[in-house]
Amino acid sequence: MYIPYDIVAIIVFLMLGYGFGQLAEKKHYRSIKQRENQHKEILVFSAKTPPSDWQIESAELVQGSVVVSVDYFKRFLFSLRNIFGGRVEAYESLIDRGRREAVLRMKEQAALSSSQSIFNVKFETSSISRGVSSALGSVEVFAYGTAVKTTPK
Amino acid sequence: MLITNVETVPGSKIIQHLGLVQGSTVRAKHVGKDILSGLKNIVGGELKAYTELLQDAREEATSRMIEQAQSIGANAITNVRFATSSITAGAAELFVYGTAVIVEEEQN
DSSP states (O other): OOOOHHHHHHHHHHHHHHHHHHHHHHHHHHHHHHHHHHTTTSEEOOSSSOOTTOOEEEEEEEEEEEEEEOOHHHHHHHHHHHHHOSOOHHHHHHHHHHHHHHHHHHHHHHHHTTOOEEEEEEEEEEEEOSTTTSOSOEEEEEEEEEEEEEOOO | OEEOSSSSOTTEEEEEEEEEEEEEEEEEOOHHHHHHHHHHHHHOEEOHHHHHHHHHHHHHHHHHHHHHHHHTTOSEEEEEEEEEEEEETTEEEEEEEEEEEEEEEOOO
């Protein structure tokens, strides 16, 4: 009997991607929400400098970065979506997870020096592609800013 | 060495500008780690090997910038920016630059 191994492999990858991908995403979101709650007192601003009446003790550069990849099933969904165009929800959650994780890592670094706020936060997103043939699969999100420690009045 | 990405060093006063300092590094990825990441690509999620690789490379670029700043007698770097560019498939350049300055603590 002829078995088309390549098609079987694709179906197995799709199932693996769907199952483990969904699990991993839910777990990641749970951890993100829990840590966001934990670090909610560290304020993040895109403003350039702190207000002039703040008593500033110290300032330092903090950064956070993460490389996240989309699963095989979502990549398949994207190839279908690419035919008709429109919103690609599969990739929206990927970028969202990456950005929030990068900000969290930046906040965790700021928490180490007990800074209360981060100013001038910049984001950088770059796609890590492996050769021309493969479509967008993984992105690096990098966030950096100046953590400021203020003295209580 | 004080490093910030705003135009000043909050809490300190800039007394002298010393000009632009920079640091960069070009990194390629490890084949073994690349194969593992390829497998991880099926189920998605964080690719820790790449996160670490890029973070190490950024630290290296930053330390080169700091070295340059120290050699011209600066004690702080302001307005730091990061840039990433891929040179060929499999190699990336990480570049960091800023303004070297001499600061002194503000008297309140």
